[in-house]
Amino acid sequence: xxxxxxxxxxxxxxxxxxxxxxxxxxxxxxxxxxxxxxxxxxxxxxxxxxxxxxxxxxxxxxxxxxxxxxxxxxxxxxxxxxxxxxxxxxxxxxxxxxxxxxxxxxxxxxxxxxxxxxxxxxxxxxxxxxxxxxxxxxxxxxxxxxxxxxxxxxxxxxxxxxxxxxxxxxxxxxxxxxxxxxxxxxxxxxxxxxxxxxxxxxxxxxxxxxxxxxxxxxxxxxxxxxxxxxxxxxxxxxxxxxxxxxxxxxxxxxxxxxxxxxxxxxxxxxxxxx
Amino acid sequence: xxxxxxxxxxxxxxxxxxxxxxxxxxxxxxxxxxxxxxxxxxxxxxxxxxxxxxxxxxxxxxxxxxxxxxxxxxxxxxxxxxxxxxxxxxxxxxxxxxxxxxxxxxxxxxxxxxxxxxxxxxxxxxxxxxxxxxxxxxxxxxxxxxxxxxxxxxxxxxxxxxxxxxxxxxxxxxxxxxxxxxxxxxxxxxxxxxxxxxxxxxxxxxxxxxxxxxxxxxxxxxxxxxxxxxxxxxxxxxxxxxxxxxxxxxxxxxxxxxxxxxxxxxxxxxxxxxxxxxxxxxxxxxxxxxxxxxxxxxxxxxxxxxxxxxxxxx
Numbered sequence: 001x002x003x004x005x006x007x008x009x010x011x012x013x014x015x016x017x018x019x020x021x022x023x024x025x026x027x028x029x030x031x032x033x034x035x036x037x038x039x040x041x042x043x044x045x046x047x048x049x050x051x052x053x054x055x056x057x058x059x060x061x062x063x064x065x066x067x068x069x070x071x072x073x074x075x076x077x078x079x080x081x082x083x084x085x086x087x088x089x090x091x092x093x094x095x096x097x098x099x100x101x102x103x104x105x106x107x108x109x110x111x112x113x114x115x116x117x118x119x120x121x122x123x124x125x126x127x128x129x130x131x132x133x134x135x136x137x138x139x140x141x142x143x144x145x146x147x148x149x150x151x152x153x154x155x156x157x158x159x160x161x162x163x164x165x166x167x168x169x170x171x172x173x174x175x176x177x178x179x180x181x182x183x184x185x186x187x188x189x190x191x192x193x194x195x196x197x198x199x200x201x202x203x204x205x206x207x208x209x210x211x212x213x214x215x216x217x218x219x220x221x222x223x224x225x226x227x228x229x230x231x232x233x234x235x236x237x238x239x240x241x242x243x244x245x246x247x248x249x250x251x252x253x254x255x256x257x258x259x260x261x262x263x264x265x266x267x268x269x270x271x272x273x274x
Numbered sequence: 275x276x277x278x279x280x281x282x283x284x285x286x287x288x289x290x291x292x293x294x295x296x297x298x299x300x301x302x303x304x305x306x307x308x309x310x311x312x313x314x315x316x317x318x319x320x321x322x323x324x325x326x327x328x329x330x331x332x333x334x335x336x337x338x339x340x341x342x343x344x345x346x347x348x349x350x351x352x353x354x355x356x357x358x359x360x361x362x363x364x365x366x367x368x369x370x371x372x373x374x375x376x377x378x379x380x381x382x383x384x385x386x387x388x389x390x391x392x393x394x395x396x397x398x399x400x401x402x403x404x405x406x407x408x409x410x411x412x413x414x415x416x417x418x419x420x421x422x423x424x425x426x427x428x429x430x431x432x433x434x435x436x437x438x439x440x441x442x443x444x445x446x447x448x449x450x451x452x453x454x455x456x457x458x459x460x461x462x463x464x465x466x467x468x469x470x471x472x473x474x475x476x477x478x479x480x481x482x483x484x485x486x487x488x489x490x491x492x493x494x495x496x497x498x499x500x501x502x503x504x505x506x507x508x509x510x511x512x513x514x515x516x517x518x519x520x521x522x523x524x525x526x527x528x529x530x531x532x533x534x535x536x537x538x539x540x541x542x543x544x545x546x547x548x549x550x551x552x553x554x555x556x557x558x559x560x561x562x563x564x565x566x567x568x569x570x571x572x573x574x575x576x577x578x579x580x581x582x583x584x585x586x587x588x
Contacts, residue, residue, distance in 0.1 A: 127552070211419060
C-alpha cells in the first residue's frame, strides 16, 4: 500500500478508485434523490443548488443517477471479472497440468475467442439473449476469461518445473494440493494487474452497450444510459453530456493507472516506463 | 515461410469454423427461435411455416449446420428477409465505409504515435517522456465513444467548426472528408498513445543493442543511426499491433458509427439487432470476424517477412 501511494500515478489512481468504491457502497446515503424518481415539471434543468448536476428529460436528478450508476458499473466489473478469474484460473490450471491434447484444444478455443470482434459479438449476444446487465456480464466473462486462462497456464507451466513444486510432488503431495496450495498463490500478482486493466474494459463495454440500449435497461441508472439521455438533448444543453461522461472518464483512467502502478510495483522491469 | 503461412491460414479457417458454429448455435438452437423473434407474437402458423421453409429451419439440425458452414465459406450468407437482397452484397456494401474510417483512424494514430514514441525514447526520463507516459495512459483508457461525444459537443455543437452527423453527400468528396475528421479522431486517439508507448519501449531496447553501439563507435550521426538502423527494427512489433488493432477498430467502429450516424458494418449490425433481422446480423458478424481474422493473419505474416530473426526460426 505504501509503495502504491509513493508511485507517481498510483496515489492518484488509489484516490479515484477509492472514491468510486465509497460512492458505490454508500450510494443510498449520499444520493440526494431517488435515481428513478420522475419530476416532469423539473425536466432538463441546468445545475442548481437543488440539482447540482441538473435533471434529465424526465426530471430525474442526474447526480443521484450517476451515484447509483457507479454501483451498476462496479457491480458489473466485480461479478464479471470475479467469474472470469475463477473460470480462467480453473481452465488455465487444467491446460497447464492436464493432457497435452486437452491443452492444445483449450488454447485453440481461447485463441479463437480472442480473435472475435468483441463489440460485434456483444451485439449478437445482446440480440439473442436480450438486452440486460446479465448479457453484458456474460459477454465480459466470455471475452476476458481466455486471458486469465492463458496467464495461469503459462505461469503454471513455468512453476511446475520449479524446485519447490518438484519437491512437493516428490514428497507425495497430490496434484490438486500442488495446484491450489503452491502454484495459485504465486499467480495473485499478475492476476491483480490484469483485473485492474480489465475493469477499464468492462466499464467501457457496459457503458457502451447501455449507451446504445443493449446493456442496463431503464429506469435502472447506468453511466451509458445517462450519457445517451444527454446525447439525445445535446443541442438543448451540454451539462448533461459533460456530467454523464465524466464518471466514465474518471473510472477508466483511475483503474488503468492503478493497474499500471501495481504492475510497476510488482515487476519494475516490465513497467510501462521501462 | 510457406509452412508458417499454411499454418496461419489453417488457424484462420479453424477460427472461422468455430465462429460460424457458435453463431449457428446461438441463433438457431437456444430457446426463442429466430422465426418467432423475427415475426413477433401475432404471426400465424402459416406465416411461421413459410419463413421456416425459406430459412431452411425445417431440415435436421446437423444438415442446417453443415449448410450454414458450407454456405458461409462460399460467400453465400443468405438473403435478407426484408429487402430480399443477398446479405453478402448488403454487408460488403457497408464494409468500405468502416474500412475507410478504421484506416484513417489508425493511419493518423501511426503518423503521430510512431514519431512521438521515437522522439521520447531519445529523451528518456525527460519532461516530454513523462508527459507522454501520462498522455498514453489517459488516451488508452478513454472509451472512443466518450471521446466521440465530447468531440461532437465541442467541435460541432459549441464551436460549429465541423459537421455533426452522417457520411456526407454522395459525390461531394470535400463534405465527406470533413465528416470523417471527428470520427477518425475519436477512433484513433487511443491508438496514438498506445503506438507511441510501444515504439518508445521498442526503440529503447533497440538503441541499447550491440550493433547500435558499434555504429556509434564508427562515428555515424545519431539521426542516421536512429532513422536508418534502429527505427526499422523498433517498428516491427508495432506492425503486429497495427494489424490486430485494425481488426479491433472494425469492431470498435460500431459505437462511433452510431454516435455519428455513419453508414458502416457496425451501424448495419446495430440496425439488424434492433430490427431483429437475424440472417443479416449473422452475415454482418461473419464479415466482421473474417476481416478481423484476416488482419491478424496478415499482421503475423508481415512480421515474419520483416523480421529476419522470426523468418529464420520458422
